[in-house]
Amino acid sequence: MEKIRKHTKDAVKSMDEIRKQTENTVKGMDIIRKSTDDTITDTIIESIDITRTFKMGEVEVRALRSVNVKIRRGEFIAIMGPSGSGKTTLLNQLGLLDTPNSGKVIIDGSDTSRLSDSEKGKFRLHNLGYVFQDYALLPELNAMENVYISLMMQGKSKTECESAAAEILAAVGLGDRLQQLPSKMSGGQQQRVSIARALAHSPEVLFADEPCANLDSETSKEVLDLFEKFNQEKGQTIVMVTHEEWHAEYADRVIRLKDGIVQE
Amino acid sequence: MLEKARVSFFLASRSITRGNKGITIFTVFVLTLIFIQLVLFSSMLAGVTLKFNELMVNFQTGNVVVEPKEEERYIEDASALQKKIESLPQVVGASARLKTTGNFRYKEKEIGATIYGIDSADETFVTGLEDAIISGEFLSRPDKGEIILGREVSGGFGALMESRSLGGAEVGDTVELTIGGVTREFRVKGIYTTRYFMADASAYLTRADLEEMLGIEGRDFAQEIAVKTADGTPEYDTRTALLSLGIGENIRTWNEFAGILRLIESTLGMVRNIMNAIGLLIAFVIIFVVIYVNIVNKKRQIGVQKAIGIEQNVIIASFVLQAMLYAGAGVILGYVFVRFGLVPYTVSHPVEVPLGSMSLRLDNAEALNRAVLLFLSSVVGSVIPAYKLAQKDLLDLIWGK
Ligand SMILES: Nc1ncnc2c1ncn2[C@@H]1O[C@H](COP(=O)(O)OP(=O)(O)O)[C@@H](O)[C@H]1O
Ligand SMILES: [Mg+2]
Numbered sequence: 001m002e003k004i005r006k007h008t009k010d011a012v013k014s015m016d017e018i019r020k021q022t023e024n025t026v027k028g029m030d031i032i033r034k035s036t037d038d039t040i041t042d043t044i045i046e047s048i049d050i051t052r053t054f055k056m057g058e059v060e061v062r063a064l065r066s067v068n069v070k071i072r073r074g075e076f077i078a079i080m081g082p083s084g085s086g087k088t089t090l091l092n093q094l095g096l097l098d099t100p101n102s103g104k105v106i107i108d109g110s111d112t113s114r115l116s117d118s119e120k121g122k123f124r125l126h127n128l129g130y131v132f133q134d135y136a137l138l139p140e141l142n143a144m145e146n147v148y149i150s151l152m153m154q155g156k157s158k159t160e161c162e163s164a165a166a167e168i169l170a171a172v173g174l175g176d177r178l179q180q181l182p183s184k185m186s187g188g189q190q191q192r193v194s195i196a197r198a199l200a201h202s203p204e205v206l207f208a209d210e211p212c213a214n215l216d217s218e219t220s221k222e223v224l225d226l227f228e229k230f231n232q233e234k235g236q237t238i239v240m241v242t243h244e245e246w247h248a249e250y251a252d253r254v255i256r257l258k259d260g261i262v263q264e
Numbered sequence: 265m266l267e268k269a270r271v272s273f274f275l276a277s278r279s280i281t282r283g284n285k286g287i288t289i290f291t292v293f294v295l296t297l298i299f300i301q302l303v304l305f306s307s308m309l310a311g312v313t314l315k316f317n318e319l320m321v322n323f324q325t326g327n328v329v330v331e332p333k334e335e336e337r338y339i340e341d342a343s344a345l346q347k348k349i350e351s352l353p354q355v356v357g358a359s360a361r362l363k364t365t366g367n368f369r370y371k372e373k374e375i376g377a378t379i380y381g382i383d384s385a386d387e388t389f390v391t392g393l394e395d396a397i398i399s400g401e402f403l404s405r406p407d408k409g410e411i412i413l414g415r416e417v418s419g420g421f422g423a424l425m426e427s428r429s430l431g432g433a434e435v436g437d438t439v440e441l442t443i444g445g446v447t448r449e450f451r452v453k454g455i456y457t458t459r460y461f462m463a464d465a466s467a468y469l470t471r472a473d474l475e476e477m478l479g480i481e482g483r484d485f486a487q488e489i490a491v492k493t494a495d496g497t498p499e500y501d502t503r504t505a506l507l508s509l510g511i512g513e514n515i516r517t518w519n520e521f522a523g524i525l526r527l528i529e530s531t532l533g534m535v536r537n538i539m540n541a542i543g544l545l546i547a548f549v550i551i552f553v554v555i556y557v558n559i560v561n562k563k564r565q566i567g568v569q570k571a572i573g574i575e576q577n578v579i580i581a582s583f584v585l586q587a588m589l590y591a592g593a594g595v596i597l598g599y600v601f602v603r604f605g606l607v608p609y610t611v612s613h614p615v616e617v618p619l620g621s622m623s624l625r626l627d628n629a630e631a632l633n634r635a636v637l638l639f640l641s642s643v644v645g646s647v648i649p650a651y652k653l654a655q656k657d658l659l660d661l662i663w664g665k
Contacts, residue, residue, distance in 0.1 A: 097571055098659055118575065125573025136568045136662070140282040145274075150572050152274065155267040181282070197572070 043106075044073045044204060044237050045094055050103030052089050052260075063089040065260040066103070071205075074235040076227065078248040081257035087241040088209055090257060094239060095128055095207040096120045108204060125153055129198030131208035135190040137182040137197070143169060144178040147197045154201065168196045172226055188219035195226055199236070206230070208240040212247060224250045271574065272581035279586055283558075288590070291554045295594025295638065296601070298547045302634040303602055303626060305536045309529070310625035311610070312617070316525050319460035321518050326359070326390045326490035328502045329521065331514040339513055342486035346386070349489060352505050354497045357389020360486035362474045366443040368417065368467070370430040377417050378466040379443065381474025390492040393456060393468070400435035400454035407470050411439065411450035414464035415457040424461055441467075443477045459621060540634070544641045551587050551645030559583060559653045566654055567661030580650040587646035588639060595635040602626055 052064040063086045071077055071094075079087045092098040093105055096112055104113040107127070115123060130136075137146050147169060148161035156164070169178055172192040182190050191211060198206050208227070212220035228250050230236040240251065248254050256263040280288055321327060330349070332339050339345060342360040349358045362381035367374060384403040388394045393412075394402040398421055403412055415421040419429030433439055437452050450469065457464050475481045493502050499517035506515050559566070569579055607624045614621035653661070 092659065121570065121573050121575060123573075124571065128573075130571055132568075132662075136564070136571075138565055138568065140275075140278045145278065149271070149274075149569075149574070152267075153271050153574050153578065 042072050043070050044075075044108055045069075045071045045239075046106045047090075047094060047100075048104050048106065050090075050093050050100040050105065052086075052093060052098070052100050063260050064093065064100070067093075067257075067260070067262055069094075069255055069262060071237065071239060073237055074231070075253060076231045076238045076251045077240065078251035078254045079239065079241045079257060080243060080245075080248055080254055081263075083243070085257040086260040087243075087257055089260075090255075091207055091209050091239060091241050095130060095205075096124055097130075125150055126201065127204045129201070129203035129206045131191070131194050131198050131206065131211045133210040133213045135182070135187070135194045135214075137190055137193055139182050142179050142181050143174060143185070143193045143196075146182070146193055147200045150197065150201055164200055165196070168200050169193070172196045173222075186219075187215055188222060191215060191219075191223055192226065195223070199230060202234075205237045205239060208238065210241050210243070212242070212244070220244075220247070268575065268578050269581065271578050272585055275569075275579070275582035276585035276589065279558075279582070280589060287554065287558065291550070291590045292593045292597065294550050295547060295591055295642070296597040298543050298550070299595050299598030299634060299638055300602055300606075302540055302543045302638065303598070303631050304606075304624070305539050306630050306634075307602065307607065307624040307626045308622070309532050309536055310627055310630075311622045312532075313525070313529055314625055315622050316460075316528075317519070319458055319463060320521065320525070322392045323396065323458040323460060323463040324391065324490075325518040325521050326357075326492040327497070327499055327518055328491045328493070328506065329516050329518070330489040330491065330506065330511065331516060332487065333513055338480075338483075338485035338487060339489065340483075340485060342484050342489065344484075345511065345513070346486075346489055348509055348511070349491055349506065352502075352509070354493045354502060354505065356492045356494055357386065358489050358491045359383065359386040359390040360471070360489045361387075362471055362478065362485065363487040364443055364474070364478065366441050366467075368430060369440040369442070370433045370437065373430045375417065375428060375430060377414075379441070379474065380466060380468045381471040382468055383471055387468075390490045392458075396456040396458050397454045398457055400452065402454055402456075403468060403470055405470070407453065408473060409448070409450055410453040410469065411441070412454045412456060412468040413439075413452055414466050415455055416461060416465040417467055418452065418455045421455060421457060423457075423464070425465075441477075443474075446477045446479075448473075448477060459616075540637070544637055547591075547638055548641040548645040551590070551642045552649060554590075555583055555587055555646040556649040558586075559649050563653065563661045563664055567658045567663075570654070570658040571662065576654045579654045580647065583650035584643055584646045587642040591639050591642035595638060599631055599635070602631075 047067055047069050049066045049068060050064055051062070051066055054061040054063055067090060069090075079090060081087050089098070093100050096105065096107075099113075104111055106112065107123075112120065112123065138149070141149060144162065144165045147165040148156075151161045151164055166175070166178060169175055172195055174189060174192055174196070177185065177189065182193065185193070195211075198208075212223055215223065224247060227238055227240065231238050240247070242248060330339065330345070339360070346358050346360045349355055359382060364379050365376060366379045367376050382403070384405055384407075388402075397412070398415070403410060413430075413433065415423045416425055416429055418433040419426055419431045420434070423429050430439065433452055435452050435455060438449050439452060440447060440449055472481075475483070475485070491502065491506075499519070503515050503517060566579055570576065602624070603626055607626050610623040614623045
């Protein structure tokens, strides 16, 4: 019995591997296509010479030093680097959660450095999605409400909100937990709700800051598989910070940071 | 705009239904108490005023009082005028009175009081004095040398100013009365109380006795004619009817006599306003603290809400709405408690106060006014902390700075 199970498992694994290889070749082709017509329209986010300095009393911490990155539409990017190297800071600049001291972030061709705080808020609401390390769900809202709150803010009707939330929660495997409160869910489930929330409004870019840091490796794999699924099936652009090499294998490309500088 | 309000309302309602129940109950409870405090004093004041008016009409002035013409001391031909007044259909009774001040002496004690000379039968048609006798008997027409004392004059019987009274003169005792240099001895025939301090500080004797002391025997003089009308007759109509009889005397309605009452009312009104201001300040502080604590605990959530694009105003409004819902609940509970609990209770079990026995009276317009004020203070008390926090940088909020 045990043996049979192992065999079938192995078979599934090898099938998986084959699938992955073919996918990789598809990806490879994609990259070739992308690099051949590397036009501006294909770049979804670009940072130009961004620096971010934090003042801690007398001490100045230079978290980012003139960082230039370019992310193409549909790419799955991993940002890696040692702790304190500026990964989170970079993600926050790209995701318009923070404002650089100098330099600009250009998203979909528009210079975001000119936007006011409330315009940035609107931009985030309509175009960007976030997954935080500790899920950051609103504890007083159930799974569905957490997912559709931003749709509601966009002015969608209650039925639209609910059906969209139900659909995306089903897609992340939580179709049976729509009414559950975050406090009644495991870490993995909460993170999936948070992914559903980030994706409910079909954002241009999904940002994730160490989304698996609080999860065991099995659950981490489930979450990363979800990212992969959305990246491949829907062409979702994803920018993910991680410090695990095996997470980075899911990504098309890795941006490595060290002391606030991108390593070529 | 409406969409935004919808999100605020959604967040507020979830926060109330799924947030800390203890805080919600506490807040609503405190606001209920504050609302009760805000309306209670007004209701007491209204109750006291009503009682005071009643006492005034029932024991002193009747509905309307006819007084001597300008510059004259007495109404002349008082009995003829009284007959004329009594002929009006709406008039239940009229009592022509002599009124002066005098000094009583009993044992070592000496006090001043208002002295009325009345026709006891006529008086009974106008005031409830006869029923207010708590010891002895009321005057009757042929009485001579007999006097009725209010309990504030006699002392005893729970008089409020015992030390300023005769210190316990009883029925059957003899008291000495001096009016304008003339001194006579009177036997106390009865003691009365209206439970109304001012009315209890008087004494009544027959008109004949007082005429004699004033030296106006047989002159048919009166100092006032108190007129009692049928229930529900407006005082204004009575006055018109009296004027149409061709009465040249001064006619005043009871509430023109209530000068001291007005003074008390406006004094208490000021006290009430101060208490209201303090109550509102407390409401403001409570709301402020509750919302502030609530918000400080939700810093991170606010940060996350801002991060995913919920507008700052929507977040602020959600806290303000929450405070308004608390205030609304407090107002409703407080109103229900006062209107259907406290007021009916004090009507069936009046509270004894120095002015008399009193019940609460809740004026709806006043209650609405207090409700609006409570609402406003809860809005201000929540806007300030909500605005302060929602305005912060979202990363600072998320990281709990
Ligand atoms: N808000 C802040 N205030 C002060 N220093 C900060 C702040 N955010 C980040 N830093 C500093 O900037 C550097 C980069 O931080 P971060 O981007 O969080 O690194 P990583 O995510 O790669 O671990 C660190 O030295 C960190 O201490
Ligand atoms: Mg980090």
